[in-house]
Amino acid sequence: MLTGRQEKLLKLIVENYIKTVKPVSSKAISSKLKCSSATIRNEMAALENFGFIEKTHISSGRIPSDLGYRYYVDNIMVPRELNGEDMLKLKQIFSNNALVLSDAINKSMEIVSELTNYTAIVLGSSSSDNKIAKIEVVPIADNKMIAIVITDKGHVENRNVSIPLNVSKAEVKQTIDIISKLIVGVPLNEVASVLEFEVKPVIDKYVKEHEALYNAFYSAFSDFAPKPNIKMSGTTNLLMSPEFDDVGKIRNLLNKFDDKDIIRNIKEDSDGVKIYIGSENNIDDDISVIKTYFYKDGEEGTIALIGPKRMEYDKAEALLNFIKENIGKE
Amino acid sequence: MLTGRQEKLLKLIVENYIKTVKPVSSKAISSKLKCSSATIRNEMAALENFGFIEKTHISSGRIPSDLGYRYYVDNIMVPRELNGEDMLKLKQIFSNNALVLSDAINKSMEIVSELTNYTAIVLGSSSSDNKIAKIEVVPIADNKMIAIVITDKGHVENRNVSIPLNVSKAEVKQTIDIISKLIVGVPLNEVASVLEFEVKPVIDKYVKEHEALYNAFYSAFSDFAPKPNIKMSGTTNLLMSPEFDDVGKIRNLLNKFDDKDIIRNIKEDSDGVKIYIGSENNIDDDISVIKTYFYKDGEEGTIALIGPKRMEYDKAEALLNFIKENIGKE
DNA sequence: TTTTAGCACTTTTCTATTGACAGTGCTAAA
């Protein structure tokens, strides 16, 4: 569809704009494409007709349109090799055995946000196929205990449990034993219903202060459904970009970053590294989102980078790819 | 030092400015202080001489200076009663027994940031007087275990431990027993040194694969020193204030919010609710910080609100006071 | 047929000017 020269021109326009953040003029290009500015203007008119570039006003230079970036990303851009130093930094994190996987992902994305000056997001959720492997209850005061739940995939969660004063230690122990026996092997998202329909009848039958005790443990254990947790780093990086030179734009984006629903929507199901440019993402027309899904040992989620539309797509892609590989490996 | 009328005038100027964010003119006041604008101007000149108010340009109305706010806070402002509805909302959080204290504090400060439209910060650190109460190790794969440490105050931390393949289960158990026995009762910040000087010799003596095993557990347990954790809510609230109508100012403040060192510096040692106005805080001249220290059951830290200098000091103070009381009560 | 030089045209950006407005400081009288 595009001639070789047109493609070259588009590449020059995109890359020039990414660098300078200023509309690209025909004159600026002419030196690099050994022909006159008039010729460039003709070709530019063609590219504009195709919808790949735009003017900011009638006599301005050109900037890439969303479609132009899309064509660049799909057909022109060549995958970037990762800088060795950066690679090492990231690798070290994943080879640190003391780190839980989710911490390693968070930390590595933190570094990526520093490396790129974009905003990094880790949207994790302990997958619902985590099953309870063990329950441990430790008393810390007369009427207070702390209940720890460990899943088969190595997740740990803890809750406070307040025991009514009138129940005996024996009853508490009895209750814990019953719960423990019935709940091991249950997936996290089914804990609440198992408690209600399987544990409660047993407790009601065998434990004296069944009502108070059941309630105490139910309120502690009922919210184990996998909750998505959001980790953002370098939130402000994006706002430092010269295209966000307007108070309104900055506030607008800050509001969106603050809105958990919008951020949660970044969730990606596709296994590859996907790029959503401007209007293609449903966050903001001025930004691009590059993201991918990950899954490993019951830990699943999305890692994403948010940058200006003129982001270095090749670098961002290389980084996400690398991290995804490392998650898979560990 | 100030006459009654001057004090009244200052109060009017401060409160008017807090409301309107616009320099206050003599005319605007004259109706409320039954005298002519000329008289007000004379009194304003006096207040300006004392350094309590300022002009933004030679013929502008007046705005309070840092010193003016200070005088207002110290001598004029009357403590505000908390709104009953807000009080209820906050009380519910603290009476929810399933919540760990630190979660309750975080949640309540989140609400405070919504209530005030300021930025709330919880600077917590599991106090160093937390002592290890129990160690639990759960295997989750052939060469992977998860170690859970519970402190006497109810804190829970967990770490991955990778076991070298060539060691036997018996040896692992032996090692865990040794560590467990020697480390219970040790304060978190001394764990590393106890491991090195008391545990290591014993392991070296009795366990065959002592080097590999010691290293595995040491790398998991060596970083239990109380790490300050920072929780911010409503970061953007402050940036929405009309006084931050400038890209430079917003970026500047965002950068400061991003800088952990600066945020950590908010730490307050004083037990009362303290107010730091403009230049009195070392974050930014355009903002005020109101904060207080809290301590309860080995959990200590600082809760703070950051707002524009024209914040509603009475309301902010009332809220922080209320939360501090509730922390103490629980 | 493709490329290029040249020129008219458009928009942006900057600077200067103007007039209306808001508010002060000072003086002199109440």
Next chain:
DNA sequence: TTTAGCACTGTCAATAGAAAAGTGCTAAAA
């Protein structure tokens, strides 16, 4: 001690003009 009155000053918004940057188009050159 208070106040009316007025000159003075800075802000703000609108307007105008000139320079700069860049395009589109036409007609000639390759």
